[in-house]
Amino acid sequence: MNTCLRLAALALTVYVLSGAGVKTSNGAAMDYYFGFPAPSQVSGTFAGEPFSGVGSYIIALGDTANVHSYTDGTGTGYYVDVTQVGFHVDLLVTEFVNANFRVSVNNTNSTVELSRGAGGDVLILGPSGPTFANWDMTTPIDSYHVVIGPAQVMNWAAQSDLPWQYNDRSNASAVFFTPPAAAPEPAGVTLAAAGIAGLLAMRWRLPTACLRRQRN
Numbered sequence: 001m002n003t004c005l006r007l008a009a010l011a012l013t014v015y016v017l018s019g020a021g022v023k024t025s026n027g028a029a030m031d032y033y034f035g036f037p038a039p040s041q042v043s044g045t046f047a048g049e050p051f052s053g054v055g056s057y058i059i060a061l062g063d064t065a066n067v068h069s070y071t072d073g074t075g076t077g078y079y080v081d082v083t084q085v086g087f088h089v090d091l092l093v094t095e096f097v098n099a100n101f102r103v104s105v106n107n108t109n110s111t112v113e114l115s116r117g118a119g120g121d122v123l124i125l126g127p128s129g130p131t132f133a134n135w136d137m138t139t140p141i142d143s144y145h146v147v148i149g150p151a152q153v154m155n156w157a158a159q160s161d162l163p164w165q166y167n168d169r170s171n172a173s174a175v176f177f178t179p180p181a182a183a184p185e186p187a188g189v190t191l192a193a194a195g196i197a198g199l200l201a202m203r204w205r206l207p208t209a210c211l212r213r214q215r216n
Contacts, residue, residue, distance in 0.1 A: 028064040030140065032080075032103045033057055034114055034124050034151075035175040038090075042153055044166040046089050054090040058114065058124070060103050061085065061096075064138040075108020078137045081117060087164045095163050105132050112147070112176050121158055123166075126151030127174045140178050147176045 035057040036042045043052035061084045069078050082101050088094040100117035110132040114124040127149030131141060141147065151174035156165040 028138075030062050030064050030138075030178055032060040032062055032082075032137075033175075033177050033179075034060075034112075035177075036172060037175060041172045042166055042169050044156065044164060046087065046092065046164045047095070051089050056087070056089040059086040059088070059094070060101055060114065062103060062137075067137045069136075070104075075106050077104060077106040077108065078135075079104035080137055087162075089164070097162060099161065103137070105135055105137055107133055107135070116159070121155035123155055123159070124151055124153055124174070127176055137178075141176070142179065145177075149174065 036055065038055035039053050040055055042056065043050070044056075045051070060082045062080045062082045064080070067078050067080045070076065080103050082103065084096060084098055085101050086094045086096040100120070102113075102115045102117050102120070104113045104115070105111070106113070109128065110130060111126055111128040112132060113122060113126075115122045127147050129147040129149055131145055131147050135141070150171040153166045153169040153172050156168065159165055
């Protein structure tokens with residue numbers, strides 16, 4: 001299965017898992033996904049166990065009501081601070097933790113970034129793409145506009161409070177997308193499970209445990 005089809009399958013499945021665009025109660029919840037699809041160029045540890053070559057994803061549970069603009073020496077853009085982030089690797093259970101993170105987009109250089117809150121360590125820098133030139137973090141980047149490109153993975157050794165760490169890596173193949181966050185109805189869960197089973201049969205690794213995720 002070629003890379004484009006795998007990425008389309010990933011985006012479609014996440015779209016189903018996140019409620020296919022159904023609005024949440026406040027109409028502003030959004031999940032920001034940083035992914036490293038299999039066969040992945042990044043490695044690390046999860047709950048003390050090493051992993052490499054498998055797909056992994058970081059899911060920042062955000063709210064567009066908390067998006068702010070900024071201007072600094074690198075350019076202009078937007079950011080949202082989040083306090084709940086999940087990690088998924090291969091077919092294992094997704095682990096959610098309560099911790100301070102910041103997701104930001106720099107419109108000037110068209111790049112997204114994940115860091116540990118205001119002024120904290122930059123953990124993932126990238127990918128970049130023209131989609132980010134005017135993106136204000138309030139609209140979903142859907143399955144037709146998944147951003148694909150290299151990302152810098154850094155500073156994870158200092159994140160000892162987290163149950164997972166990546167090893168530093170330059171130019172790792174990465175994806176970024178933001179489906180609307182909403183819990184699917186029971187019928188949607190069944191459909192999503194069936195879709196995941198089919199995709200796994202094609203050797204595509206997806207965050208299956210997202211089916212049971214909860215927003216605190």
